[in-house]
Amino acid sequence: MAVIITIMAFELKTPATANWHGLQGRIPLLLVYILSFTVIGIYWNNHHHLLRATHRISAGVMWTNLHLLFWLSLIPFATKWVGANHARALPAATYGVVALGAALAYFALVRAILRANVDDDAIVAAIGRDVKGMASPVIYVAGCGLAFASPYLAYACYTAVSFMWLVPNRRLATSASQVR
Amino acid sequence: MAVIITIMAFELKTPATANWHGLQGRIPLLLVYILSFTVIGIYWNNHHHLLRATHRISAGVMWTNLHLLFWLSLIPFATKWVGANHARALPAATYGVVALGAALAYFALVRAILRANVDDDAIVAAIGRDVKGMASPVIYVAGCGLAFASPYLAYACYTAVSFMWLVPNRRLATSASQVR
Amino acid sequence: MAVIITIMAFELKTPATANWHGLQGRIPLLLVYILSFTVIGIYWNNHHHLLRATHRISAGVMWTNLHLLFWLSLIPFATKWVGANHARALPAATYGVVALGAALAYFALVRAILRANVDDDAIVAAIGRDVKGMASPVIYVAGCGLAFASPYLAYACYTAVSFMWLVPNRRLATSASQVR
Amino acid sequence: MAVIITIMAFELKTPATANWHGLQGRIPLLLVYILSFTVIGIYWNNHHHLLRATHRISAGVMWTNLHLLFWLSLIPFATKWVGANHARALPAATYGVVALGAALAYFALVRAILRANVDDDAIVAAIGRDVKGMASPVIYVAGCGLAFASPYLAYACYTAVSFMWLVPNRRLATSASQVR
Numbered sequence: 001m002a003v004i005i006t007i008m009a010f011e012l013k014t015p016a017t018a019n020w021h022g023l024q025g026r027i028p029l030l031l032v033y034i035l036s037f038t039v040i041g042i043y044w045n046n047h048h049h050l051l052r053a054t055h056r057i058s059a060g061v062m063w064t065n066l067h068l069l070f071w072l073s074l075i076p077f078a079t080k081w082v083g084a085n086h087a088r089a090l091p092a093a094t095y096g097v098v099a100l101g102a103a104l105a106y107f108a109l110v111r112a113i114l115r116a117n118v119d120d121d122a123i124v125a126a127i128g129r130d131v132k133g134m135a136s137p138v139i140y141v142a143g144c145g146l147a148f149a150s151p152y153l154a155y156a157c158y159t160a161v162s163f164m165w166l167v168p169n170r171r172l173a174t175s176a177s178q179v180r
Numbered sequence: 181m182a183v184i185i186t187i188m189a190f191e192l193k194t195p196a197t198a199n200w201h202g203l204q205g206r207i208p209l210l211l212v213y214i215l216s217f218t219v220i221g222i223y224w225n226n227h228h229h230l231l232r233a234t235h236r237i238s239a240g241v242m243w244t245n246l247h248l249l250f251w252l253s254l255i256p257f258a259t260k261w262v263g264a265n266h267a268r269a270l271p272a273a274t275y276g277v278v279a280l281g282a283a284l285a286y287f288a289l290v291r292a293i294l295r296a297n298v299d300d301d302a303i304v305a306a307i308g309r310d311v312k313g314m315a316s317p318v319i320y321v322a323g324c325g326l327a328f329a330s331p332y333l334a335y336a337c338y339t340a341v342s343f344m345w346l347v348p349n350r351r352l353a354t355s356a357s358q359v360r
Numbered sequence: 361m362a363v364i365i366t367i368m369a370f371e372l373k374t375p376a377t378a379n380w381h382g383l384q385g386r387i388p389l390l391l392v393y394i395l396s397f398t399v400i401g402i403y404w405n406n407h408h409h410l411l412r413a414t415h416r417i418s419a420g421v422m423w424t425n426l427h428l429l430f431w432l433s434l435i436p437f438a439t440k441w442v443g444a445n446h447a448r449a450l451p452a453a454t455y456g457v458v459a460l461g462a463a464l465a466y467f468a469l470v471r472a473i474l475r476a477n478v479d480d481d482a483i484v485a486a487i488g489r490d491v492k493g494m495a496s497p498v499i500y501v502a503g504c505g506l507a508f509a510s511p512y513l514a515y516a517c518y519t520a521v522s523f524m525w526l527v528p529n530r531r532l533a534t535s536a537s538q539v540r
Numbered sequence: 541m542a543v544i545i546t547i548m549a550f551e552l553k554t555p556a557t558a559n560w561h562g563l564q565g566r567i568p569l570l571l572v573y574i575l576s577f578t579v580i581g582i583y584w585n586n587h588h589h590l591l592r593a594t595h596r597i598s599a600g601v602m603w604t605n606l607h608l609l610f611w612l613s614l615i616p617f618a619t620k621w622v623g624a625n626h627a628r629a630l631p632a633a634t635y636g637v638v639a640l641g642a643a644l645a646y647f648a649l650v651r652a653i654l655r656a657n658v659d660d661d662a663i664v665a666a667i668g669r670d671v672k673g674m675a676s677p678v679i680y681v682a683g684c685g686l687a688f689a690s691p692y693l694a695y696a697c698y699t700a701v702s703f704m705w706l707v708p709n710r711r712l713a714t715s716a717s718q719v720r
C-alpha cells in the first residue's frame with residue numbers, strides 16, 4: 001500500500017508554470033490526492049490491526065486479500081482522472097465505483113478471516129458487528145448516483161466515509177495490542 | 181510483486197475525455213490489466229505457498245527466483261503494448277512469450293527447490309508431479325502460435341492457463357499450513 | 361521510503377541530447393535529487409533507530425507515522441518542480457513547505473512515541489530534549505521566507521538542516537543497539 | 541532493489557508500431573535492461589548473503605548502505621539514456637560512472653561491515669580478500685574511458701564485470717547458510 005500511495009504522489013504533475021497561478025491549477029488534484037491518501041491510509045491501518053489479530057490464514061484469506069489489492073490498485077487511476085476533470089460526473093462516479101469495489105473486498109476479507117478463525121472467540125468478538133464495513137458500500141453507492149447530479153455531492157459522500165473510518169475499531173485495536 | 185502490480189495500475193492511462201466514450205476506449209486495457217493482475221496474483225500466491233513449505237534455500241534457488249522476477253517484470257511492458265494494440269498479432273504473441281518465460285522460470289524454481297530439499301520427503305510429496313507447471317508452457321506456446329491466426333485465440337489460451345491455476349495446489353497449501 | 365527514493369530517481373529525466381550540453385541541463389535536477397535523497401535517507405535512518413528503540417506502538421503512533429509518510433510522499437513532487445525551475449521563488453518555497461510538514465510530522469511522531477512509552481525511562485532518556493527536532497522547523501520556515509529574496513538562500517537553509525541531521529542522535533543509536 | 545528493477549521495467553517503452561519493425565527498435569533498450577537487471581540482481585544476491593552473515597550493524601553500515609542505494613537508484617536513469625542513445629559515447633560513459641559509484645559504495649559497505657565485526661573471525665574469513673570487489677571499479681573505469689573510443693567496448697567491459705560476479709563468493713555463501 002505504501003507503493004500505491006507513492007505512485008499516486010508520483011502522478012502529482014508539477015504545475016505548468018512556476019508561479020501561484022500554476023500552483024492553483026494543481027489544487028483540485030492535491031485535494032483528491034489527500035482524499036485517496038486518507039482512504040488508503042485507513043485500509044492500511046485497519047488491515048494492519050486486522051491481520052495482527054488473526055491467527056490463521058486460509059487460501060480464501062489470501063485471495064480476498066489480493067481482491068482488495070486489485071481495487072486499491074485502481075485508486076491511482078481514479079485519482080488521476082478526477083484530478084484532471086474534477087467538475088465532471090463520470091470521473092467522480094468512477095472514483096466511487098473503485099472505492100465501492102475496495103469496500104466490498106474489505107468486507108469479504110473480514111468475512112474470510114472470520115471463517116478461518118471461527119473457533120477463535122477473541123477475534124470474532126473483536127470484529128464484532130462491523131457496522132462501518134456494512135455502511136461504507138451503501139454510502140459509496142449513494143455517492144456514485146449523486147455524482148450525476150453534482151460531482152461535489154459525490155466527493156462529500158466519499159469524504160464522509162473516510163471521516164467515519166478515521167477512528168479505528170477500538171475493540172480490535174485493543175485485542176491486537178494484547179496479542180502482540 | 182506488489183510493486184509490479186502497482187506499476188501496471190499506474191500505466192492505466194486515464195481516458196482522454198471525461199465521458200462514456202473515453203471510458204470505453206480504456207476497456208481493452210482494463211481487461212488485459214485484469215488478466216495480468218490475475219497472472220501475477222497466481223504466481224504470488226503459489227510462490228508464497230512454495231517458499232513457506234521450503235526449509236533450505238540454495239544459491240540456485242535465489243538465481244532461479246531472480247530469473248522468474250525478470251520475466252514477471254516484463255509483464256507490465258507486454259500489458260501496455262497489448263492494451264494499446266489488442267487487435268494485432270505481434271503484441272498478443274509477445275505477451276505469450278513473456279508469460280511462457282515466467283512459466284518456464286517458475287518450473288525451474290520448483291526444480292531448484294526440489295534439488296535443495298531432496299531429502300525432505302514432505303516438500304517432495306507436496307510439490308508432487310506438478311502437472312500444471314508442465315501444462316502451462318505448452319498452452320502458452322500454443323497461444324503464441326495462435327496469435328498470428330487471431331489474437332483473441334491467444335487471449336483465450338492465456339485466460340485458460342489462469343483459470344487452471346486459480347485453485348492452488350491443495351497438497352502444498354495443506355503442508356504449508358502445517359509447517360507454519 | 362525506498363520506494364519514494366526510487367520514484368524520485370525515476371523522475372530524473374534523461375537529457376534531451378546525448379552530449380555534455382544535455383547532461384549539464386540536468387545538473388540542477390541532480391543536485392535537488394541529492395538533497396532530497398539525503399533528506400529522506402536521514403528520516404529513514406532516524407526513523408529506523410526510533411522504532412527499534414520503541415517497545416509499544418499505539419494507534420496514535422500509527423497515524424502520526426502515516427502523517428509523516430504523507431509529507432515525505434510530496435517530496436518527489438517538490439523535487440521535480442524545483443529541478444525544472446530552480447531559479448524561481450515559488451518552487452523553492454514549496455519545497456520548504458513540504459520539508460516543514462515532514463519535520464513537524466516527525467516531531468509529532470516522536471511525541472506520540474513518548475506518550476505511548478511514558479513509563480519506559482530508557483526511551484525517554486534516549487530521545488532526550490530533541491533539539492534538532494525543534495530547530496528544523498524553524499530553519500525550514502526561514503528558508504521558505506528567504507526563497508522570495510533568493511531561492512539559493514532557501515536551498516542553503518535546507519542543506520543546513522540536512523547537515524545538522526547527518527549525525528544520528530548518539531544516545532538513541534546506543535540504546536537501540538543495546539535493545540537489539 | 542526489487543523496486544528499482546520494476547521501475548526500470550516500467551521504463552521499457554512499448555514499440556511505436558505493433559509490428560516486427562517496432563519491436564526491433566526496442567532491442568537496444570531491452571539489452572541494456574537485461575544488463576542492468578543482472579547488475580542489480582548481483583548486488584541484491586551478494587548483499588543478501590553479506591547481511592545474512594553479519595551479526596552487528598553499526599551506523600556506518602547503515603550510511604554506506606544508503607550510499608550504495610543512491611548509486612543503484614541512478615541505474616534506471618543511465619539505462620534509459622543508454623537505451624535511447626546506445627551508439628553515443630557520453631551515455632555509455634555515464635552508465636560506467638554510475639556503475640563505478642555503485643561498485644565503490646559496495647566496496648565501502650564491505651569495509652564498514654568488516655570494521656563493525658572486526659572480532660568475528662567467521663565473517664572476516666568469509667569475506668576474505670574480496671578480489672572481485674577490487675577488480676570491478678578498475679574495469680568500470682576502463683569502460684568509461686573506452687566509451688569515447690567506442691561505446692560497444694564500454695558495454696563489453698560492463699558485461700565482463702557482471703559475468704565475473706555471477707558466481708557468488710562461495711565462502712560467504714557457505715558460512716551464510718551455516719549461520720542461518
